[in-house]
Amino acid sequence: MVAKRIIPCLDVKDGRTVKGINFLGLREVGDAVELGARYASQGADELVYLDISATVKGRKTFVGLVKAISERIDIPFTVGGGISSLEDAGRMLEAGADKITVNSAALRNPSLVDEIASHFGSQFVVVAIDARKSGDRWMAMSGGGRFATGRELFIWASEVQERGAGEILFTSMDHDGTRQGYPCDVFSELNSLLRIPVIASGGAGSAEDIAAVLSEGKADAALAASIFHYGEITIPELKHFLVSKGIKVRI
Amino acid sequence: MIAIVDYDAGNVRSLINALRRVGVSEWELTSDPELLMSADRVLLPGVGDASVALASLRFLGLDSVIPSLKCPVLGICVGMQVMCRGSEEGDAVGLGIFDTDVVRFIPGDPSVKIPHMGWNSLTGLKSPLFDGLAEGTFMYFVHSYYAGICDCTVAASEHSVPFSAALCKDNFFGTQFHPEKSGSDGARLLHNFLSL
Numbered sequence: 001m002v003a004k005r006i007i008p009c010l011d012v013k014d015g016r017t018v019k020g021i022n023f024l025g026l027r028e029v030g031d032a033v034e035l036g037a038r039y040a041s042q043g044a045d046e047l048v049y050l051d052i053s054a055t056v057k058g059r060k061t062f063v064g065l066v067k068a069i070s071e072r073i074d075i076p077f078t079v080g081g082g083i084s085s086l087e088d089a090g091r092m093l094e095a096g097a098d099k100i101t102v103n104s105a106a107l108r109n110p111s112l113v114d115e116i117a118s119h120f121g122s123q124f125v126v127v128a129i130d131a132r133k134s135g136d137r138w139m140a141m142s143g144g145g146r147f148a149t150g151r152e153l154f155i156w157a158s159e160v161q162e163r164g165a166g167e168i169l170f171t172s173m174d175h176d177g178t179r180q181g182y183p184c185d186v187f188s189e190l191n192s193l194l195r196i197p198v199i200a201s202g203g204a205g206s207a208e209d210i211a212a213v214l215s216e217g218k219a220d221a222a223l224a225a226s227i228f229h230y231g232e233i234t235i236p237e238l239k240h241f242l243v244s245k246g247i248k249v250r251i
Numbered sequence: 252m253i254a255i256v257d258y259d260a261g262n263v264r265s266l267i268n269a270l271r272r273v274g275v276s277e278w279e280l281t282s283d284p285e286l287l288m289s290a291d292r293v294l295l296p297g298v299g300d301a302s303v304a305l306a307s308l309r310f311l312g313l314d315s316v317i318p319s320l321k322c323p324v325l326g327i328c329v330g331m332q333v334m335c336r337g338s339e340e341g342d343a344v345g346l347g348i349f350d351t352d353v354v355r356f357i358p359g360d361p362s363v364k365i366p367h368m369g370w371n372s373l374t375g376l377k378s379p380l381f382d383g384l385a386e387g388t389f390m391y392f393v394h395s396y397y398a399g400i401c402d403c404t405v406a407a408s409e410h411s412v413p414f415s416a417a418l419c420k421d422n423f424f425g426t427q428f429h430p431e432k433s434g435s436d437g438a439r440l441l442h443n444f445l446s447l
Contacts, residue, residue: 002369002410003389040434045370071268076391076432096264098432121299123366123393166366197364220364250370250389 003250004214004242005045005221006235007199008228010035012081013052015061033068039228040075042235045250047073048101048169048223051081063095070096078126084108089116093124101169103128104142107149107156110163117164126199127165129157132173138186145173153186154193161196168194169223171202179205179226187217199223207233207241214247253278253445254290256317258307260329261298269431273442284316291322292445297329301353301396302341304329318346323447324423328394331418331425340396349418349425351401358411366395367410371428378405378419380426382443388436390416390428397427 011018016030036047049069051062059082066079079092080101089100106113106127117125130145131138131153138153149156157168170190172183182203190198197220200213204224213219227233239249253270255263257280270278279286287293295317297304308314317324317334326334335345338353345353356365370389373381381388390408397414400407406417408427418425424444430437 002364002367002371002392005369070264071271074269074272074432074434074438093262094264096262096268098265123298123368166368191362195361195364197368218362220369250372 001248002220003045003248004219005199006043006210006238006249007046007048007221007223008039008044008235009048009050009201009223009225011050011052011225012062012065014055014058015065018052032065033072036069036073036077039235040073043239043251044075044235045221046075047077049077049079050101051079053082063091066092066095066097080126080128085112086115086119089120089124093120099124099126099166101126101128103130104144106160107140107142107151110159113160113163113165117166122164122166122196125165126167126169127160128169128171128201129153129160130171130173130176138172141173145176154190157190157194161194165196167197167199167220169199169201173202176202178203181205181209182213182217182219184212184217187213187219191218191220197221207238210238211242211245211247214242215245252286252290253292253294254287255280256287256293256295256313256330257282258304258311258313260304260307261296263296265429266294266296266327266431269438269441273438273445275445282311282313284312287313287316287320293317293320293322293324295324295326295330295333297327297331297333298393299329300340301329301332301338301345302343305333305338305343305345308333308346314346318348321422323444325444326423326425327431328427328429331427332396332398334418334423334425335398338396348423349398349401349403349420351398351403351415351418353396353398355396356411360411363411366393367397368393370433371408371410371416373406373408373416375407376405378417378424379447380417380419380424380440380443381406383439384436390426390430390433390437390440392416392428394427398425
């Protein structure tokens, strides 16, 4: 049986990680390559790098960073942020990324998913979906959760699967940043609906939260940023905890 | 000289980066039969559709060259699959080095996701490729088709069914997983292959 994956997420601006980092002995805390290498050596199963640069110069720096990551990092990594065309995706593949993630660009232009998947394979395309509960429906949001799209989460997730997405990265905007845990019922429903893996993001405050979304929520992977960056729990500690809960992970 | 077969079957950057990390400074990315026949090691990477990869090998005339190589040869992922008897993917005839067929995963249980993607553990390790690696070692896989267990199987894994994670026959080796993306254990396997 394939192991559940633990995926640290690094936000990058102008080539450097931006979130607070609590690793001892890391000389340059903003160095995205070194931080990723540290996570990889601790047992991270994959890495996600999100470019949050808003400038053209920042975006160009990111492509160079992706090359440096691929030279150094020996586990799969996904890159995202600002990928809105087949050409953008191709540049990332060329730079050595294993997968790309698209979010708002896919909502604006759903056929982008088909285009990237048919050119580079479904395994290359992760569709990120941010959603928020509105009444009794979960609705996809764009622009980092700022704009309503009128698309219902489950319908949109099924559509992008049919269009060729290889994985879904789902974040509940109602839980993101709260550190109160994930909406496991929504993850479980997504997992039952889809044939492709689901990565849970947004809301982890503890190892128990991650165990819950991987077991009750049936998610295939959990992505987290702050609990790793601030050193509250290390990846080896988390993985040993998950094993103690009967969850298969790579140790 | 280490040769990487250049047959337009996916991005070889990851493999080259991994070779660099295990200390390889020179390699040839080539489809020239002469160069392949004079190499000390041949690596056959591959992602995508096995039938497309096989058509490309045939177009380049490498379908007869590869089985005749005498040095250690390592096929990775689709590079391993093309060395089998044949593949259900595109109903393709393979190079016939490994005596097994490549078929699609058809899980009865809907919770078993296809492609098989992520880290899975290996059992039944029996090849110098795995020197220094323990039973239960995890490697990184991404595939929807698999080679069944056969006499050439030197490592098995399981994804709704048991399948060949690695194959070996004479000087030919194949891994369904990606050693170039499998952390330090994958690096160890590449190092072992280069040290054979």
